[in-house]
Amino acid sequence: MSEALTRADALHEMGRYEQAAATVSAHLAGHPGDARAWVLLARCTHALGDRTEALRAVDEALHADPRQLSAWIVRAELLTGAGRYAEAEAAARESIRLAPFFWGAYQALAWVLDRSGDRSRRQEAYAVARQAAELAPEHDAAHFLVGVTAHRLRDFRTAELAYRTALRLNPQSSEAHNNLAMLSMGHRWRRRGAWSAAAEGFATAAALDTADRDARFNLESMAWGVAAGARWIALAGLVVSVLGTAGP
Template sequence: MTAPHQPSVLERAEALYDLGRPEQAAALAGQHLAEHPDDAAALALLARCLRRAGRPAEALGYADQALRADPELPSAWLLRAELLSNARHFGPAEDSARRGLALIPQHWAGYHVLSSVLLASGQRARHPEAYAHALRAVELGPEEDTTHFQVGLAAYHLKDHATAQRAYEQALRLNPENSEAHNNLSLLHLRRRWLRPGAWTKAASGFVDSAALDTEDRAARYNLETMAWGAAAGARWVALAGFLTAAVGSAPLRSGATGSGPLVAELVGVGVLVALWTAWALWTLRRVPPRLRRPLLLIARGCPPVLWMGGAVALLGLHSVLTLALPRAGAELVGGLGTPLFWAVVITYWASRTALTRRAPHRRRAAPGP
């Protein structure tokens, strides 16, 4: 009776890496390298583990060691290309990607990595070539969600948003847990929020899904912060209109006029103010379905620019209510306090917008290996 195959240390390390446990995989790879220091496959695996652990400089060092041990190892060339691209060394990154591709011309990973490097370089003239390589990757790896995602990314850079959307949707059909595809598809929906009903809601839903799938990805969280800030900033128009409505509606009573006219003006002002805020609340509730309200609220509570904007709007809205509730309070309430609050909303809008922009993360991409 044949004894069952016992996996080697390196095979167990590869399995742990595939299961998303890079620390344990790195420990086993190190154990293997202690006995086989020139094993290129083990060096390349350790480099991948270190990359995933957020230690790119060490990962690059081990990738170089792997290539010194075996210059014909394509996965090490492609990993080196990704690491150099992330470090913005695009010339050497492209050279590494092409050398890796030359070793595996019939494998999708080489075309995928080369396309990623060309897009990351920021040279618009290279975008058509990046798109062509992404299409070739799809031809060779049609069941890989990352190949379709790359087509979407390249198409987006070429401003072909329809193709980008189809590619992202296909990536999600193949892998519903592709957080980057959720995120980028949501960005497309967000661009169309004024043109297509429900686009804003789809965008928010996608960002929530992306953030839930990858808790360490700051991009999706930042996009949610942007949407929460946009909701608060949009309410400034309601607050400013309410401020003017309250000032005009309470003016006759504040000036001491008598008769039914001042009371009618006051009641009209109250009705308009209630209508403004009710319409805004109903519109907001319609845009944000129940499952998205808690995530957006939690995001808003942890984002100072959103809190600043929301606070400024709330204070001006409260001032409008007090102006109509206390019409005889005098000019001190309307002008003395209202005018500073009015300008506070305007100034807070620009200050919070600038602060939000500074919170934007630098997006990291992980290129696969063969």
């Protein structure tokens, strides 16, 4: 990776998306065939809220290199966010074809299937998420998505085990704290200490991520006995964790 791209990537990680986009754009002016740079620009523009421009950048990446794995994964993410689930699934499956032993490709497909809202595909989403976790047992994001997909299927025991595994690997996962607390809420009339565990989980999630409105709402709603919502997916966290190991 060039010095300019290294700097742009660091700016992106710090949340300085406009500066990162400007840096990578300057690099692309002299290197228009750099597929990895186009992917980074897509991530920057998406973070800035411009999905259309992000998709254009991904298309440029794939035009430069149709085998660019990270481009297919980001494309799947962007198309899912746009509600274009069939195209997103095709992109995720292409990433699996390119890298059949890479956990992130399966993670991308499981995420697409889960977000599609098609109840008939929930079991498939869970099975694909399990494949990702088997390929990358050391990645908390893989276990978190196993938890999410099991949670959807109302397999609460499996979901709890998956969330706990995610937290063992990454105690700072606000999403896993939140969803585990949701499970405790469901046990509040049957399991001693479940209410306190839920409150502690929501408080921890809110403290770890002050921008996590779900956790804060869940914590506040406990005072009224309201059934709050699970944090079904951590989009940015999942994509970053996948791209961090995707390679070229």
